[in-house]
Amino acid sequence: MVNSIINSFSRISCILLAGAWITSCSVNPYAETNRVYKKQAKAYGQSLWAVPEVKPEEVNYPVGDYWVGATNFNMRKPNFVIIHHTAQNSTAHTLKTFTTPATSVSAHYVIGRDGKVYQMLNDYLRAWHAGAGKWGNNTDINSSSIGIELDNNGAEPFSEEQIKSLLGVLEMLKKKHSIPAANIIGHSDIAPTRKVDPNPTFPWKKMAENGFGLWYDEDVLDSVMVAKTYPVSDSTILQNGVQDSLVVFEKRPLYEVPESFNPQEALRIIGFDISNLDAAIKAFKLHFIQEDINAVLTDDDKRILYNLYRKYM
Structure with missing residues (x-):
């Protein structure tokens, strides 16, 4: 009787363990690629552990007598966030x-x-998200940035849940890496001739707020x-006699753009690659x-550009 109970308990335990194993395996369908990730990360870790070695016959300069390891260093950190x-x-x-792997x-x-x-990646690892692009003088965005992809077909509005989570991720990243507000930009900003993401419904204003x-x-x-006085000809006779001037109230922009303002230079200072000016203007807009x-800047567009140019200086 006791043996029967023990055997029954053993069978039940095996079934439960098997069920737990199956469940644990089914929870994450990316177990195999996770192992690939760990293997690659370990290989990079080993390369960091290795003592730098320079062979005198392979360089055109005299090599020191021995290796000297610095004691003051840390890991390189990202300084940009690119939103896609x-x-x-x-x-x-x-x-x-x-x-x-084939998608690269x-x-x-x-x-x-x-x-x-x-x-999907440790913040300190280099993801392949930005591709060929430029922001200011930075021509290797992948090496200095964190890439955030928003699930969106390219035409639809972004969901409230998605934007709320994005704000949470950005808060964490800004605190962790001290990323400047001005360095949180879009894929189209760094690659204006190739990319149009995130799409025009993305709430950049809310991000900035x-x-x-x-x-x-x-x-x-x-x-x-604004009141403006216009001269009136002597032949203009009103009911009370001759009036030689006329006051008219006109609507004027509160902020005027200086005549010396150069939109192309402003786009460059903000960070846009102006080698293709039309593409840079489209990315800005x-x-x-x-x-x-x-690729046309209206008067209002120029006022906005001038205002931003002063912020980025």
Whole structure:
């Protein structure tokens, strides 16, 4: 009887353990690629542990008598955040893309439409998210940035849950790495001839209000009524006699752009690559105007650009 109970208990235990094993395996469908990640990270770690070795016959300068290891150093840290939309139809699709070696693309974070955040790389590792691009004098954005991908097909609005999670991730990253507000930008900002993400519905203004990215002063587009006097010819006779002047109230912009203002130079100072000026203007308008995204700067666009230019100086 006792043996029967023990055998029954053993069978139940085995079933439970087997069930737990199956469940644990089914929870994460990326167990195999996670092992690849760990293997690659370990290899990079070993290369950091290795003593730097320079062979005198391979260089054109005299090598010191022995290796001297510095004692004052730390890990390089990211200084930019680049925001993307995935241009795909689901989070699962994007996760699959970023775990398939043949695609040669990745990001540090993926945020789903439901707000769930998937961290795919350690912040200190170099993801392949930015590609060829430039911001200011920085021509290797991947080496100095964190890439955040938002699950979005490229045309739809971003969900409230997604934006809330993004703000949480940015808060964490800004605190952890001391990333300047001005260095939180979009993929289209650094690659204006190739990219248009995040799409025009992305709430850059809300980001700036929370300390992530810059935005222009809202009153820069305000107007005021200004009195202006115009001469009137002597032949103009009003009821009370001859009037030689006429006062008219006109609507004028509150902020005037100086005649010396150079929009091309302003775009360059903000950070845009102006080697293709039309593309740079479109990228600027995608980020800060978010309508009529073309290569023409209206008077209002120029006022916004001038206001931002002064902030970035």
